[in-house]
Amino acid sequence: MPEKMGRGRKNMPSWQEFNRLEAAQRNYIRLGDTGRTDKGVFANQDIPKFTRIICEVPTIDLRKKYLSTANVKVAFESLPANRKAAVMDLHFDFSDSGIATPLSLIFDQNAMDTDRGRILCTTVARINHSCLPNAMGNMNWLTHCYTVQVLHDIVEGEEITINYIDVELPKEQRDARLKAIWNFECRCLLCDQHFSARFLQSSNMLRAWLQQFRDTISRFDPGPPPITEEQARQQSLNESQHNSDIHQFIQTAEHEGLPGSLAFACWKAAESALRLNNRDLASKWASETQDILMKTIGIDTAEFNQVILWKIHNQLPSKQPIYFPQLESEREAQERMRLFQPRRGTFRELQ
Ligand SMILES: C[S@@+](CC[C@H](N)C(=O)[O-])C[C@H]1O[C@@H](n2cnc3c(N)ncnc32)[C@H](O)[C@@H]1O
Structure with missing residues (x-):
């Protein structure tokens, strides 16, 4: 680690602390009643889109190999009293509980799966699920914080929602997953028939299509470098078809307001453009x-760095600033913090 970086320097919070302070100071959210029997998180003020509203270090972080009811208890017992109280204050449902203890029920009904195991964040755990979420959650292992950024302009009093499951799925599959993993029936705006049946039907169709095409696009294999002219011609035809799939996917993902899918497809378009040797387009x-990624999950994330590394590796010009938390000086990091300020525009401003 470079000497300049680190927690030791006076008056210079680390990235993790800085983020947490930023979010906490602005006091964007409050706990409120949903109108059902449970609680949810609501906006305390108007919030411009792409603002990071939560940056929270998980209270319990259990890696896959340590996941067990006994270890949840061990982790809980090691917490200070105020953290224990925050955990025990979380929502849980006794029905079908069998012999489960309140702590294991709380953990089951509030912890989130990550690529490394399960985490429990006592603030994020108050956010309800929606199939049309207005915010996006992301566990960021670089800063060890779970962050939440809003995807739209939010008005004061609006409920903040994230997605617990993959919302690209059509309703039937979403319902089955929510029931199996979370054991509740979704009553979000989309599923509550708040929108017209026609809206729901078309959204269902589009999401089923997205699901199918995500597979097709992911599985695309350009094959080895062609030897004959015929092979080159065939490969270029395949690449064009792949490109047209990606472009349709982008339009649909944008229509449905699914930034994760959008980022995935733009990334695939970059890879394809590079294979076609169109470096400007790839860039x-x-x-x-x-x-x-910057707008929806932030620049201090592994995903964001991965794109930059890919650009550097392929020697593509980068208009956006390069950010490596482990290499940056604090002055540079502070400069970059300004990027967290709300920005105008839609997900995609380039065209
Ligand atoms: C992680 S907690 C969310 C916060 C919780 N509502 C509270 O009062 O603290 C998950 C629980 O919230 C409820 N919930 C979350 N999203 C919901 C939705 N879309 N429809 C119905 N219930 C939901 C379910 O009871 C679920 O088990």
Whole structure:
């Protein structure tokens, strides 16, 4: 680690602390009643889109190999009294509980799966699920914080929602997953028939299509470098078809307001453009991916750095600033913090 960086320097909070302070000071959210029997998180003020409203270090962080009811208890017992109280204050449902203890029920009904195991964040755990979420959650292992950024302009009093499951799925599959993993029936705006049946039907169709095409796009294999002219011609035809799939996917993902899918497709478009040797286009799509990631999950994330590394590796020009938390000086890091300020625009501003 470079000497300049680190927690030791006076008056210079680390990234993790800085983020937490930023979010806490602005006091964006409050706990409120949902109108059902449970609680939810609501906006305390108007919040511009892409603002990071929560930056929270998990209270319990259990890696996959340590996941067990006994270890949840061990982790809980090691917490200070105020953290224990925050955990025990969380929502849980006794029905079908069998012999489960309140602590294990609380953990089951509030902890989130990550690529490394399960985490429990006592503030984030108050946010309800929606199939049309207005915010996006992300566990960021670089800063060890779970962050939440809003995807739209939010008005004071609006409920903040994230997605607990993959919301690209059509309703039937979403319902089955929510029931199996979370054991509740979704009553979000989309599922509550708040929108017209026609809206729901078309959204269902589009999401089923997205699901199918995500597979097709992910599985695309450009094959080895062609030897004959015929092979080259065939490969270029395949690449064009792949490109047209990606472009349709982008339009649909944008229509449905699914930034994760959008970032995935822009990234695939960048890779495809590079295979076609169109470096300007590859750079444009990679910048667009970066832009979406920056707005929805932030620049201090592994995903964001991955795109930059890809650009550097392929020697593509980068209009956006390069950010490596482990290499940056604090002055540079502070400069970059300004990027967290709300920005105008839609997910995709390039066209
Ligand atoms: C992680 S907690 C969310 C916060 C919780 N509502 C509270 O009062 O603290 C998850 C629980 O909230 C409720 N919930 C979350 N999203 C919901 C939704 N879309 N429809 C119905 N219930 C939901 C379910 O009871 C679920 O088990």
